């Protein structure tokens with residue numbers, strides 16, 4: 001290796017921003033390699049809009065090559081890291097195994113669906129972490145409304161029009177709030193099912209958006225209530241089956257839909273590294289450096305980054321932190337070569353934005369609570385500014401959605417068996 005090689009594993013929020021900054025800092029003096037299973041960066045916060053037919057999936061899939069000139073993008077999946085030999089073992093999409101040497105390594109692996117030991121969930125629930133799952137859900141919702149109209153048994157019709165979401169965090173809340181508008185639109189022209197679609201959100205916490213500002217919870221709960229979504233707090237899923245879900249209250253809910261949004265856990269590769277972890281996340285110091293391994297850095301959901309502003313706690317698993325940690329990791333890698341000074345991670349929350357579909361959102365930019373149209377404008381503006389590309393395409397889809405009805409067609413390209421909840425180990 002003539003030039004030092006910096007390998008970044010994972011091209012999500014943290015990895016993409018690390019690669020972008022490193023490429024600018026290195027100006028050709030180092031080889032920047034980005035290893036990721038897909039050739040795009042996925043803007044996850046807009047995934048609910050893909051599942052509910054507002055955005056086409058490529059709108060939120062930002063090409064890596066086009067947005068990271070000068071970075072060598074390798075399409076593949078890291079399987080193991082040999083920290084002593086300084087190599088990453090990886091496999092390309094056709095299964096060919098390779099080994100890649102590095103001088104510095106940035107691990108930005110992200111997270112996967114969190115499973116709970118609830119009978120039937122791994123068979124009958126579907127997660128919500130990627131394009132395939134969003135496409136599946138869009139088709140599934142459409143199909144359920146169509147099959148409900150075809151059904152002759154009123155009980156089956158009601159079950160097919162009942163949609164259960166487990167988890168009232170921002171993902172589950174957005175899926176339910178946006179999903180209810182989508183299924184209402186799908187059912188509108190069908191007299192037999194027009195009034196049947198029902199959404200139910202369950203969470204063991206005592207409010208929706210339990211980790212966010214209570215004022216956002218209040219706004220979101222109000223919108224869900226207005227749209228007829230039944231919210232059951234302090235309630236879990238006890239069992240899932242092909243025809244329904246049993247809740248911890250003992251209630252049996254006939255349904256063909258269980259969307260699993262109970263949270264995420266760090267990518268399983270982290271556990272196999274033989275390094276210290278906290279809550280499953282890779283332990284790093286405030287410089288995002290793995291203790292005892294000056295050549296290894298980690299950032300984003302997969303890293304246990306100490307929150308210096310809230311001593312004793314870790315930074316949240318959010319895009320806001322991941323982007324900033326990616327940038328900082330890049331700066332600290334450069335500093336390890338004598339370029340600039342290394343800095344600790346320090347970031348005060350700038351607020352959160354939850355898109356509730358239609359003209360509704362719940363946001364608190366810089367701590368100011370906003371709902372309705374103002375919240376919506378801030379939320380959409382925030383997403384556009386945060387996307388590293390595809391902005392015109394996203395705005396175009398938003399304009400189309402504001403003027404035309406959503407297309408009630410299911411392409412059936414993703415089968416349920418192709419997106420098992422426990423696929424990632």
Ligand SMILES: Cc1cc2nc3c(=O)[nH]c(=O)nc-3n(C[C@H](O)[C@H](O)[C@H](O)COP(=O)(O)OP(=O)(O)OC[C@H]3O[C@@H](n4cnc5c(N)ncnc54)[C@H](O)[C@@H]3O)c2cc1C
Nearest residue numbers: 010012013014044045078109110300301317318319320322
């Ligand atoms: C539906 C949804 C909505 C969300 N909405 C918001 C929101 O509104 N605001 C917010 O702040 N946060 C939101 N989040 C959370 C946010 O998306 C995450 O905190 C953020 O993606 C973390 O960034 P990351 O770079 O650590 O991981 P990711 O963005 O998940 O990226 C990880 C990357 O690593 C790759 N990878 C994984 N394993 C390997 C491997 N073995 N080899 C190579 N590559 C690998 C993955 O394919 C992926 O490209 C949302 C999450 C979801 C799922």
